[in-house]
Amino acid sequence: MVLTARPGLTLTAAIAGAGAMLPTAVMPLVVGAAIDTSIAAGEPADLAGWIGLVLGLAIVQAVASGVLNWASHTMWIHGAVSAERAVVGHAAHLGATLPKRMATGEVVAMGSEDVYDIGNAVETFGRTIGALTSFAVVAVVLVTITPVLGTVALVGVPLAVLGIGPLLRPLHRRKEAQRERFSEVTAMGADIVAGLRILRGVGGERQHLRRFTVVNDRVRDAGVAVGRTESWLAAAEIALPGLITVIVTWLGARLALDGAISPGDLIAFYGASAFLVVPVRTATEAADAASAARVAAGRVDRLLRLAPEFDQPAQPMPLPEGPLSLAEGDVVAPAGRLTVLPPDRALAQRLTGYADSDALIGGVPIRDVDRAELRRRVMLVLGDDHLFAGRVGEELAAGDAVSVADAIAAADASDVIDALPEGYDAVLSERGRSVSGGQRQRLLLARALTLDPDVLVLEEPTSAVDAHTEARIVERIAALRQGQTTVVLTSSPLWRVAADAHGVAPHGPAASSRDAPATAQEGAAR
Known part of the structure; x- marks a missing residue:
């Protein structure tokens, strides 16, 4: 061949x-x-x-x-x-x-x-x-x-x-x-x-x-x-x-x-x-x-010869335009809201199609969604994701929907860039080991924000930063992601205070469609 x-x-x-x-x-x-x-x-x-x-x-x-x-x-x-x-x-x-x-x-x-x-x-x-x-x-x-x-x-x-x-x-x-x-x-x-x-x-x-x-x-x-x-x-x-x-x-x-x-x-x-x-x-x-x-x-x-766990569906169903809801069983993340759930990696993977589930996205079974469209519109950021070796600016510019500067500001990572000898031209070591855990976590968050996905699912995104930094990150991401679906799986009270919804429906997945209203347990809107 x-x-x-x-x-x-x-x-x-x-x-x-x-x-x-x-x-x-x-x-x-x-x-x-x-x-x-x-x-x-x-x-x-x-x-x-x-x-x-x-x-x-x-x-x-x-x-x-x-x-x-x-x-x-x-x-x-x-x-x-x-x-x-x-x-x-x-x-x-x-x-x-x-x-x-x-x-x-x-x-x-x-x-x-x-x-x-x-x-x-x-x-x-x-x-x-x-x-x-x-x-x-x-x-x-x-x-x-x-x-x-x-x-x-x-x-x-x-x-x-x-x-x-x-x-x-x-x-x-x-x-x-x-x-x-x-x-x-x-x-x-x-x-x-x-x-x-x-x-x-x-x-x-x-x-x-x-x-x-x-x-x-x-x-x-x-x-x-x-x-x-x-x-x-x-x-x-x-x-x-x-x-x-x-x-x-x-x-x-x-x-x-x-x-x-x-x-x-x-x-x-x-x-x-x-x-x-x-x-x-x-x-x-x-x-x-x-x-x-x-x-x-x-x-x-x-x-x-290895095949992906999830094959491309025979007849893919398109996702609706605009904000998308997520739902699996009693877990509901309304469209266009900031929803906070208890930390659960397995749940995060099921909601985003990285593990087999009966989850719905925008009212469509996630198994029936075109895989390319799913990956384009839904992003999962885990707490132990990695940065690649290379220049900081190039590494962070995963997308152009949000500028790197705005993403850095939202992730409260300006001090990280300022501390690097050459700023955005500084070279990160493999997996970003040249920066601390908290700095790496904020850079990962900024990288995800530049893509501006319709659905952003974050697992413990601020577990390695102090409370003051976390408060600024929560406030800025809530403002940057206004009107878009954001799901945060964390035990942090700061995220729960800022949440539009707490993601658990009292009577099953009532909010499975993209226009589903907030449930009785969603909490106060911002």
Whole structure:
């Protein structure tokens, strides 16, 4: 599939591969012919023509090698990027489903190792075609000149390749074991980094260091096992074809002494049999790359086979325009109001379509809403969401419905920006670890506000700030989100005081439609 995606590039690599290897394969035959027809025959005048042919072959090889080098690198990039796009694209498509089905370290290992293994396998395509082509040409020519030696070379080299075959299965198995260990250590590293502050607080760094060292040693041992097999493979790719060269040379010398072949034929056969090491080495390299790519592709395929928890409905129902209500059982969030509910992550996920439920949005069953429209109009912000590494201004500008400045003001995060050395141009570290928990929480809130969704669901949005800051945030968000549906799941009394509704209907989901009135327990309006 990767090769057929760019047929022009694939064809160029194949032609360049043949062009780069054929001159080397044909060169001994040309030299042998030159010896017999010019030097041995006493016709030195013909030698210039043979020299010109050798120079022509050298020029063809030089040009083809340059093109092959470019095509191989381009195919590596194409293969790795294609695999990376498939992984990243499907991971984004899976969304919240992915961390429930696959460990973080496994996904990281795909992006840092597997995609490159796939690229390596694609990169060898041109050289493999060149090796096969040159082998076929040399075999035909050798059989034509001397059937005995030609047959030995024609049969011996494939047998040499087959002799390498038994090493490929343990290599594949050990590469897979190494990949498992690598995923394990990557996952542990990610967990340790994520909880580093907690580990320092409880003095758990040494304990986790010991655990990480043990797992890291397993990765090393698996790598040593792979290296041991690869060393035998490298020895076999020299020894087996070398044995064929020795046999061909010995037989050729005997035939030359008996006068069955000429000195030029002997030199041609020796050079051609020595060249046959190159196709075998290339075949071994391709087999090694294919072995690693097979392991990598299997893991990528496992990711690509994962399906989202919630499929696109067969017949999506459109949501009504304007503010939207949310309702599930006795829980009601009227349209266009600020509703406060007790903290409940599972409820927040059900109301926003991140977990299966019978919730209604704007009177429409959430299962029947087009997923793209649902994600565009309904946003969930959890208390442990992350910031990405990069410039603060770029990270916060998730949308343009509300300016970053207004969102920062509403989240009372102006002091966070002012405290950064370069303001909006300051670079955040991974997951925003360069700022405190309270600062990160306010930046996350500001990022969500720039999108200005029709429904904004916040889980404990001010749990890490002091009461004075929280009071300002509550007041400003209530003003900024006036007339829009905002649901806050929190135990904070400040949010409850500012709420238009407290979200629990006395007699079931009376406010399930977008125009539903506030219930008797909604509380005082602002």
